[in-house]
Amino acid sequence: MITQESFPVEPWQVRETQLDLDLLAQSESVFALSNGHIGFRGNLDEGEPHGLPGTYLNSFYETRPLPYAESGFGYPQGGETIVDVTNGKIIRLLVDDEPFDVRYGELIDHERILDLRAGTLSRTVHWRSPAGKQVRVTSVRLVSLAQRSVAAIEYIVEAIDEFARVTVQSELVANEDQPQTSGDPRVASALANPLQPIHHEHNQHSALLIHQTKRSGLMMAAAMDHEIEVPGRVEVSTDARPDLARTTVICGLRPGQQLRIVKYLAYGWSSLRSRPALRDQVAGALAGAHYSGWQGLLDLQRAYLDDFWDSADVEVDGDPDCQQAVRFGLFHVLQASARAECRGIAGKGLTGTGYDGHAFWDTEGFVLPVLTYTKPHTVADALRWRASTLELAKSRAAELGLRGASFPWRTISGPECSAYWPAGTAAWHVNADIAMAFERYRNATGDESLELDCGLTVLVETARLWMSLGHHDRHGIWHLDGVTGPDEYTAMVRDNVFTNLMAAHNLRVAADACTRHPDNAYAMGVTNEETAAWRDAAAAAHIPYDDELAVHPQCEGFTTFAEWEFSSDTAYPLFLHHPYVRLYPAQVIKQADLVLAMQWQGHAFTAQQKAHNVDYYERRTVRDSSLSACTQAVMCAEVGHLELAHDYAYEAALIDLRDLHHNTRDGLHMASLAGAWIALVAGFGGLRDDEGVLALDPQLPDSLARLRFRLRWREFRITVDATHSEVTYTLRDGPDSTLAIRHAGADLTLSTREPTVVDVTPRQSLLPPPPQPPGRAPTHRRFNTA
Secondary structure: OOOOOOOOOOOOEEEEOOOOHHHHHHHHHHOOEEOOOEEEOOOOOOOOOOOOOOEEEOOOEEEEEOOOOOOOOOOOOEEEEEOOOOEOOOEEEEEOOEEOOOOOOEEEEEEEEEEOOOOEEEEEEEEEOOOOOEEEEEEEEEEOOOOOOEEEEEEEEEEOOOOEEEEEEEEEEOOOOOOOOOOOHHHHHHHOOOEEEEEEEEOOOOEEEEEEEOOOOOEEEEEEEEEEEOOOOEEEEEEEOOOEEEEEEEEEEOOOOEEEEEEEEEEEEEOOOOHHHHHHHHHHHHHHHHHHHHHHHHHHHHHHHHHHHHHHOEEEEOOHHHHHHHHHHHHHHHHHHOOOOOOOOOOOOOOOOHHHHOEOOHHHHHHHHHHHHHOHHHHHHHHHHHHHOHHHHHHHHHHOOOOOOOOOOOEOOOOOOOOOOOOOOOOOHHHHHHHHHHHHHHHHHOOOHHHHHHHHHHHHHHHHHHHHHEEEOOOOOEEEOOEOOOOOOOOOEOOOHHHHHHHHHHHHHHHHHHHHOHHHHHHOOOOHHHHHHHHHHHHHEOOOOEOOOOEOOOOOOHHHOEEOOOOOOOOOOHHHOOOHHHHOOEEOEOOOOHHHHHHHOHHHOOHHHHHHHHHHHHOOEOOOOOOHHHHHHHHHHHOOOHHHHHHHHHHHHHOOOOOOOOOHHHOOOHHHHHHHHHHHHHHHOOOEOOOOOOEEOOOOOOOOOEEEEEEEEOOEEEEEEEOOOEEEEEEEEOOOOEEEEEEOOEEEEEEOOOOEEEEOOOOOOOOOOOOOOOOOOOHHHHHHOO
């Protein structure tokens, strides 16, 4: 576990005070840099030792066969896996003849800092070689948010106590050795040396390598160039081979003298463009980096982040851990999306190979809501990517004998890559989640152009899918059978409440969009009869309710399933210790499902129903998914369990900074990092938008003194400043002088002329805080009582 001793709690940075090789893989994920196009894991400059080497390009993948013990009709046959591309981070150092390696000699001091305002990873090392020569190495690394194809490293070596001959080798390395991540030999074969060399070239200070994947046929180029400053004589040479380019710098340093190298890097890839075009693309990007210069790149990075934090920052008074973690989460969510530009946002971003680099419903369900209120143009880009895969989704639906479009459970470029039907294809709700993201973007930004450009077709085709999947019974009630909701421990069921509510929402917003754009809808073959059928199905969707228990069953009959037999030594996650034949028919829940329905479609439940549902499902939810804690935080806050909500918020926020799920080494959990914002802003800030209006209802636990956050809504910038007794709304600017919102269920008009101050209406809990399954109390509470 990552501890505060090595990673102090500080508001605007993540600082590693000492190097722990046992936590190297985790720190590589934490210290990852990205801009949504290029991703660098936080490997040491010299490349070794490492937990997992990683340099990634968004949506650059290799195909591989999907393993099946027994195949079946409609099973996807091919998978996609993100590829570790040419590594430009490596800068090796030799002091006299001895390589700088933290495992040898004496590491006198070692510190790394991820600066959340500057957007840089810096490193300071004081090292004594085995022969006794001391040097100080300082490096600063960035992946540019302003220049999409550019990354850069400043690397400084200083002699400390005596003269030293210094050799620096700056490299581009392709086809690095990778630790085996799959026991399937076919997968290992597909990912072993996946890059075929196409072209290489060099001159004195620069080099370029072009490679192509063996199976997917994607081509990528990486280039490097250098600026070198040193007193006295220096020798510089560069050589290039198919999988390696190296610039070597040799000089002598007296005590106090420094060698400074700025390494500029450029990356590009394409499935269509030619080798000369890619070569020219990265050469042009390098020229742009040179034009900006190192200081210019730093200034552009800071300006980009200043603008982001001005509209996105969250201030938490009373919990320094959550304060650091929510900014850390926002920073990484921004990094995953800023320059993705019509590519997907993977579940791990570009921080590791976890989930094979796939995008899931996490993107639309958890990441895009945060970005909608903080950096909305990135949402438009992400939704355009989804829309660009529509033809593949329609082909998938047709393959399954359905109308409309069936978007994939997991993918990189658009085809379904899930090999497990019950938790993949049967989780049809991903289609409604995508529709919800389009509708939220339209409501929150007021931008109709995205809907006209591509959103309408997505809404129409997802609505048609639901009409193929659902049916009216003889009483006119509309049902969905054979579906899996967010809870993957309860699969292939009838009338999952979450899925039915989301499908109904999808049908309604699709019909409304067709009404707004009748000519476009007509061109798609949509008739009045079809939209009427959508509205009828939405109105008739069956939402099961157990009158005896006064709760909503998660699906039809769920409250009559067998109770799971928990014990004090229950081992989690359950799916690694129990077969699905035991999990599926039991009342045990992997992650928030019915509870998530109450957050996303809250208007469909009464306050009393929400309280009873939270009480019922808290006792049965084991949180074997990182997606659950933030949702439980939001709904526990809404029903008045504010301290319990704080514990869940802590868990969502600290999942990677403290490696709570013991898998941060594989990459960060983007949805849970976004969930830190959701837990605070939707939980304690009371943000809701499921009725198309901006609704807020701040309420703080006793453990927090103040919560202040910023939002964008329809080109307005709003600051919400909440204490236990009052809320101050500041309408900073916007297209008009007033804005109508909803506060604590009542209409409220904000004005740019002066802040609006209103009282907090205390939220009463109808029931006492519920217990959790054995061993599954939220992380914060368990630590506090240990």
